[in-house]
Amino acid sequence: MSNxxxxxxxxxxxxxxxxxxxxxxxxxxxxxxxxAVTRKELQSYFAFPLVYILTGLFAFMAxxxxxxxxxxxxxxxxxxxxxxxxxQLLFTDIRFCLLLTLPFLTMRLFAEERKLGTIELLYxxxxxxxEILGGKFLASEVILLMMLGLTVLxxxxxxxxxxxxxxxxxxxxxxxxxIGSAFLAFGVFVSSxxxxxxxxxxxxxxxxxxxxxxxxxxxxFQGNAIEALRSVSLFDNFGxxxxxxxxxxxxxxxxxxxxxxxxLTLQSMEARKWTGRR
Amino acid sequence: MDRPPVEKxxxxxxxxxxxxxxxxxxxxxxxxxxxxxxxxxNHNVRWDLTPNQxxxxxxxxxxxxxxxxxxxxxMAFVRTEDPAYLELAELLFQAAAFTPQLQYEVIDVNKAxxxxxxxxxxxxxxxxxxxxGRRRDFDNxxxxxxIPAILQTSSNQSKHIYLTVGHGERDLFNADRNSGxxxxxxxxxxxxxxxxxxxxxxxxxxxxxxxxxxxxxxKDFLPEELAELAKYLARGGHYLVMLDPYxxxxxxxxxxxxxxxxxxxxxxxxxxxxxxxxxxxxxxxxRSDNSAITRSMSGDAVMSLVRGIIVxxxxxxxxxxxxxxxxxxxxxxxxxxxxxSGDPKALTTGITEYQSGRDTKGPITVGAxxxxxxxTNPHIPLQQMxxxxxxxxxxxxxxxxxxxxxxxxxxxxAINSLAGDDxxxxxxxxxxxxxxxxxxxxxxxxxxxxxxxxxxxxxxxxAIATLVFVRRRFFV
Numbered sequence: 001m002s003n004x005x006x007x008x009x010x011x012x013x014x015x016x017x018x019x020x021x022x023x024x025x026x027x028x029x030x031x032x033x034x035x036a037v038t039r040k041e042l043q044s045y046f047a048f049p050l051v052y053i054l055t056g057l058f059a060f061m062a063x064x065x066x067x068x069x070x071x072x073x074x075x076x077x078x079x080x081x082x083x084x085x086x087x088q089l090l091f092t093d094i095r096f097c098l099l100l101t102l103p104f105l106t107m108r109l110f111a112e113e114r115k116l117g118t119i120e121l122l123y124x125x126x127x128x129x130x131e132i133l134g135g136k137f138l139a140s141e142v143i144l145l146m147m148l149g150l151t152v153l154x155x156x157x158x159x160x161x162x163x164x165x166x167x168x169x170x171x172x173x174x175x176x177x178x179i180g181s182a183f184l185a186f187g188v189f190v191s192s193x194x195x196x197x198x199x200x201x202x203x204x205x206x207x208x209x210x211x212x213x214x215x216x217x218x219x220x221f222q223g224n225a226i227e228a229l230r231s232v233s234l235f236d237n238f239g240x241x242x243x244x245x246x247x248x249x250x251x252x253x254x255x256x257x258x259x260x261x262x263x264l265t266l267q268s269m270e271a272r273k274w275t276g277r278r
Numbered sequence: 279m280d281r282p283p284v285e286k287x288x289x290x291x292x293x294x295x296x297x298x299x300x301x302x303x304x305x306x307x308x309x310x311x312x313x314x315x316x317x318x319x320n321h322n323v324r325w326d327l328t329p330n331q332x333x334x335x336x337x338x339x340x341x342x343x344x345x346x347x348x349x350x351x352x353m354a355f356v357r358t359e360d361p362a363y364l365e366l367a368e369l370l371f372q373a374a375a376f377t378p379q380l381q382y383e384v385i386d387v388n389k390a391x392x393x394x395x396x397x398x399x400x401x402x403x404x405x406x407x408x409x410x411g412r413r414r415d416f417d418n419x420x421x422x423x424x425i426p427a428i429l430q431t432s433s434n435q436s437k438h439i440y441l442t443v444g445h446g447e448r449d450l451f452n453a454d455r456n457s458g459x460x461x462x463x464x465x466x467x468x469x470x471x472x473x474x475x476x477x478x479x480x481x482x483x484x485x486x487x488x489x490x491x492x493x494x495x496x497k498d499f500l501p502e503e504l505a506e507l508a509k510y511l512a513r514g515g516h517y518l519v520m521l522d523p524y525x526x527x528x529x530x531x532x533x534x535x536x537x538x539x540x541x542x543x544x545x546x547x548x549x550x551x552x553x554x555x556x557x558x559x560x561x562x563x564x565r566s567d568n569s570a571i572t573r574s575m576s577g578d579a580v581m582s583l584v585r586g587i588i589v590x591x592x593x594x595x596x597x598x599x600x601x602x603x604x605x606x607x608x609x610x611x612x613x614x615x616x617x618x619s620g621d622p623k624a625l626t627t628g629i630t631e632y633q634s635g636r637d638t639k640g641p642i643t644v645g646a647x648x649x650x651x652x653x654t655n656p657h658i659p660l661q662q663m664x665x666x667x668x669x670x671x672x673x674x675x676x677x678x679x680x681x682x683x684x685x686x687x688x689x690x691x692a693i694n695s696l697a698g699d700d701x702x703x704x705x706x707x708x709x710x711x712x713x714x715x716x717x718x719x720x721x722x723x724x725x726x727x728x729x730x731x732x733x734x735x736x737x738x739x740x741a742i743a744t745l746v747f748v749r750r751r752f753f754v
Contacts, residue, residue, distance in 0.1 A: 046746075047746070047750070048746065048750070049743035049744070049746045049747045049750075052739045052740070052742045052743035052746060053739075053740070053743045055739050056735075056736050056739030056740045056743060057736075059731065059732070059735040059736045059739060060732050060735075060736040061732075062731065062732075063727075063728065063730070063731025063732030063733070063735060063736065064728070064731075064732045066727055066728075066731045066732075067724060067725075067727055067728035067731065067732060070719065070724050070727060071724055150735055151731075153730055153731055153735065154727060154731060157726070157727055157730060158719070158727065161719055161723050162719065165328070165329045167327035167328075168327045168328050168329075170327060171325075171327050239364070240324075240333075243328070243332075243333060244326070244327045244328040244332075244333070245324055245325065245326050245327065245328065245333045246324065246325040246327065247322065247324045248318060248322055248323040248324065249315070249318055249319040249322045249324075252314070252315055252318045253315055256311040256312075256314065256315055259311065260307065260308055260311055263304075263307055264304060267300055267303065267304065271296065271300060274292060274293070274296045275293060275296065
């Protein structure tokens with residue numbers, strides 16, 4: 001963690017240049033301090049095998065889906081309409097791969113630091129809660145982008161075999177990024193509540209799975225109820241992106257989802273002031 | 279937002295107050311976000327990045343919906359847990375938002391079995407479109423069929439097609455899987471055409487005929503019948519003729535007056551035969567961009583036992599009954615590798631070789647259109663001209679071949695074009711949109727994708743994980 005400590009020292013220096021309140025605390029949000037936390041988090045990610053194992057597992061699952069979906073598409077869909085069939089199917093499957101891997105990325109963000117006691121050290125630095133959270137969240141977003149970057153191989157390779165419309169993929173990848181960010185935001189919030197990494201991981205996956213399957217048994221609900229469930233479902237809101245359509249309504253849904261759980265995480269960090277917990 | 283140290287153990291009361299405050303602010307924040315999202319959804323903007331804007335109302339859709347003069351009611355009987363209907367529901371929502379003339383209901387068959395029985399709906403995914411007492415059903419809740427169905431029920435036009443009979447023509451009521459033509463008839467009925475037979479011998483072509491059709495006549499037309507046919511064409515009639523090799527020589531001879539010459543040569547194309555198929559059943563790869571008929575095709579035509587056609591005149595050439603050739607279009611042509619065989623045994627044996635002198639090198643025209651106008655007034659609109667569309671085979675419209683590649687579009691659009699129904703042709707283009715991105719990979723290419731994605735990437739990442747682990751375990 002020496003690199004991380006050095007980075008935070010830089011943050012301290014940057015923080016000292018900032019404004020100081022009457023009680024000697026830093027005021028005002030600093031992008032520089034947040035990026036310093038991001039760098040520290042990324043160094044910590046890449047110093048351990050976990051992130052490589054997670055991205056490796058993700059690449060394995062997504063690669064298998066890319067292959068099996070292609071075979072399915074060729075044999076069942078008679079190779080017609082690649083947008084409707086292959087990419088929609090693949091983006092939906094990659095979404096599932098993200099659901100299975102991202103919670104293991106976020107579980108360590110606060111829970112691990114709390115368990116190791118390094119969170120106290122972090123709080124001693126002249127950093128605002130928002131800077132700490134922003135730095136950690138941004139670092140996990142970088143890993144998410146790295147994971148999605150691994151899947152770009154499929155369209156690149158297939159495009160070399162056969163030309164097809166690329167614009168719909170932009171919508172698909174935007175959707176994957178947004179739903180991945182939503183998973184991360186929820187995972188960071190759960191991690192901020194837990195001391196155990198395992199609990200944080202399970203506590204992230206299970207509710208997300210619950211929300212996924214919530215509207216599966218639609219016959220149990222009446223018309224308006226199912227429409228309401230659909231409108232709040234993380235997974236149903238992803239559907240249009242997979243089809244190659246960017247819908248402002250769904251984009252704002254994901255942004256608001258992320259904003260809400262980031263806000264809750266901030267509140268969770270704030271709560272330690274009056275609950276006395278770490 | 280300074281972070282004060284916790285100086286004393288919080289009391290139970292202060293904790294409850296703190297948690298209540300936290301819950302209150304969380305709920306308030308959530309409410310603000312939900313309201314903001316609701317406002318945005320009412321002013322929603324969407325960017326459809328798919329080719330041809332598959333998930334948005336097309337210009338054609340807007341033209342049809344904007345032209346509605348009577349209310350149209352759409353009822354989709356679906357299983358709501360079936361995701362396949364979502365696309366239809368989305369299109370219905372957009373269409374209803376576009377015009378107040380459209381009302382729709384999405385009905386769960388499981389929850390409203392009585393209503394389903396009332397409308398005679400027995401299967402999931404059936405959609406009923408009603409307007410002015412007319413009704414049109416389609417299955418599988420297919421969104422691309424919605425707009426054509428609305429168009430058909432809301433249209434006031436009466437469209438009659440007459441089929442010539444008495445010369446061994448194909449039977450459009452025959453549902454035989456191979457030799458029947460019932461699917462072609464079904465498609466025409468879906469397009470709101472009324473289909474009747476006509477005996478040229480018994481009285482001529484009725485005045486309300488939009489199109490006269492001869493599907494694969496084998497025997498000769500009598501001179502009286504040809505005279506009636508000539509009368510119909512002289513008054514600006516529209517005629518679709520599908521003439522198989524060696525079929526109805528007298529009709530073939532009659533049509534030469536109109537500069538449409540059906541040869542006695544059968545098209546042979548080993549390069550474009552169907553996979554493992556015989557050389558007389560072939561894709562027709564060359565089609566005209568100048569005709570709405572061929573432009574609406576989603577793929578090549580597939581023809582079997584097709585004879586060549588020669589358009590024998592240039593615009594301005596004289597025709598019968600004071601007509602003059604106004605324009606010609608060679609709709610379909612076989613490939614450059616093909617030839618027209620004059621071998622009389624080719625048709626029965628399916629085996630022939632190119633023989634110079636006897637055979638004609640390709641491309642061979644197998645579908646053509648000639649339009650004739652009165653010599654005294656050659657600049658009348660196309661729909662008022664005498665129009666003849668000829669194909670060198672009838673099998674492409676049979677139940678066996680109709681669903682192959684572009685055959686369905688070719689058969690229906692030929693009728694729609696002659697009937698002057700350009701809107702319906704445009705609807706076929708809508709049906710086909712998005713379906714042109716055919717995508718084939720070999721097994722080797724598919725396996726390479728697997729090896730790169732699930733193999734190489736994974737191995738590299740696991741190798742790095744191992745190196746990092748070893749470094750931390752033994753060297754740090």
